[in-house]
Amino acid sequence: MHSAFMILRKKPMKRPKFNDEGVDELTYAPFVLVSALDTEYRDVRLSFDDWGWLNEKHGQGQSIGDQYIVGPANELRPA
Structure with a gap:
């Protein structure tokens, strides 16, 4: 294995x-x-559903690393 x-x-x-x-x-x-x-x-x-934790961990921008938070369901999509 x-x-x-x-x-x-x-x-x-x-x-x-x-x-x-x-x-x-x-x-x-x-x-x-x-x-x-x-x-x-x-x-x-x-x-x-812990957006406070997300903002604290990654800031309040529109992306996490090279993944953008987009759409009504806040999906992550590549930049």
Whole structure:
């Protein structure tokens, strides 16, 4: 096996801890996991909503490195 793969396998992925509303704000902070497993879509969604942390970490510009924050969903796109 490739050595990078072995390194990744040695550190297990964290297990989410959803509250009664199906939200986990702690495991992957500043990201939030929202469980939609009981919906027709049967998925788990990753959301980001800590814009204060983002501005503190990367400034209040329109980009992070060479990625611009664009669009109504604040997608990151290459410059």
